[in-house]
Amino acid sequence: MSVDSKTELVPLRTWFGLRWRGYDRAEVDDYVAELEAELRLVTADRDASEARADALAARLTAVLEENAALQDGLERVCLTPVDPKGLPERLAHMVALAEEERREVIRDAQLKALMIVAEAEQNARRLDEEAAAKRESIREDFRLAMAARRAEAMRALAELRTVAREEAERIVAEARVQNLHIE
Structure with missing residues (x-):
């Protein structure tokens, strides 16, 4: 459930009916103003946490895209073979050794790339879980604060x-x- 921070989270009643000697209007007005200020702070904290989570998710996506581009570039460079037919035997042997080394480097690079991708995916999952936990914590804190404030307001009204x-x-x-006495 998304709530726009520019509108009220809970429709607050900011007035009380006047009764003959019923209440201190300034005291009730001050209480309501303080309550609204606290709600604005809680809303701002929640919005900041959500913005940070969104920024981290965008950063992770950019890193994954950069990693994929680097991996594609590495494969293009490493897969261009040298034709050993036109080389002398000694150079052909050196090319064969270099080719074997190239294959090992490619295998190592692919393994490292897979490890980096797995780590990035794990970090993305962790960040998503942390962001979800933070959002849930903020929602629960807000719910508890609202329940406490509602209970306090009901007690004061009673x-x-x-x-x-x-x-x-x-x-x-x-x-x-x-x-x-008059009668």
Whole structure:
């Protein structure tokens, strides 16, 4: 699931209904502003991690392409044979030895190239796994942070409701007492 960091991750309610002596508006507004700032930081961290993972994947692709091009060039150079028919026996023997050495060099180079490709593929898998783990960790951290913030907001809201209810009950009781004194 991809989330655009330029939009809100969770639609946050940034206002509260006004109640008679219900809450300290500046305190609630400050709390919401702080919560939104923290969400922007978490989103920026997540975006930076994803960008780094994408950059590493692009770098790995470039290295693999460069390796393939070098391997093709090596094969072209090494596969051009020398015709021993027109050479004296001693030179023909030297060419045969050189040809055998060339084949060994090609085998060694191919083995090294295979090892490099295998290592690059292993590194690519490792980088992909690390990037996936990092993304999952960021998602889990964000989910936990949001759950904690949501729980805290619900607790604060319940507390505000309790205070408002108690204040309303006190006012009603005072009104009843005053009403009894008037009658």
